[in-house]
Amino acid sequence: MDRxxxxxxxxxxxxxxxxxxxxxxxxxGKIYVDSTRNFKTLNGKKFMLESGTDYTHPLLQQAWNEYGxxxxxxxxLEVLKPKESAFFxxxxxxxxxxxxxxxxxxxxxxxxYNR
Numbered sequence: 001m002d003r004x005x006x007x008x009x010x011x012x013x014x015x016x017x018x019x020x021x022x023x024x025x026x027x028x029g030k031i032y033v034d035s036t037r038n039f040k041t042l043n044g045k046k047f048m049l050e051s052g053t054d055y056t057h058p059l060l061q062q063a064w065n066e067y068g069x070x071x072x073x074x075x076x077l078e079v080l081k082p083k084e085s086a087f088f089x090x091x092x093x094x095x096x097x098x099x100x101x102x103x104x105x106x107x108x109x110x111x112x113y114n115r
Contacts, residue, residue: 016040018094019079020101023113025063027071032060032113033105035098037090042074060113077101 018037023045025031036042048054050069054061064072078097082088107114 017079018090020077020094020097022075022077022101022105022107023060024073024075025067025071026073027067028063030063030110030112031105031107032057033077033098033101033107034114035094037094039076046074057113059115063113 016038018035018039020033020035021039021042022034023032045054046069049061049064049072052061052065054064078101080090080094080097082090083093102114105112
């Protein structure tokens with residue numbers, strides 16, 4: 001029973017990091033750029049793609065189905081650094097970071113899967 005309490009406490013103390021990530025097709029070089037409040041959710045993203053249920057990103061899903069999971073790499077591009085301000089808006093800051101990376105990488109059309 002003590003082990004269970006210990007694991008719960010460890011989970012509560014685990015730092016949650018979010019930021020910007022990309023999924024890169026290593027065969028054709030196309031990328032998909034997105035943000036997340038918790039990088040641990042990337043496993044869920046992989047699961048959705050593997051099971052063919054990522055209906056929110058049909059171009060990425062289509063490529064995943066065509067090339068297979070081994071053709072894709074997940075990479076963290078930037079970790080969101082929380083500010084010590086009481087007015088820190090995590091969603092707004094993530095959106096700004098995402099826009100910065102979208103403008104920089106331009107993952108549209110022949111270069112990517114974003115719309």
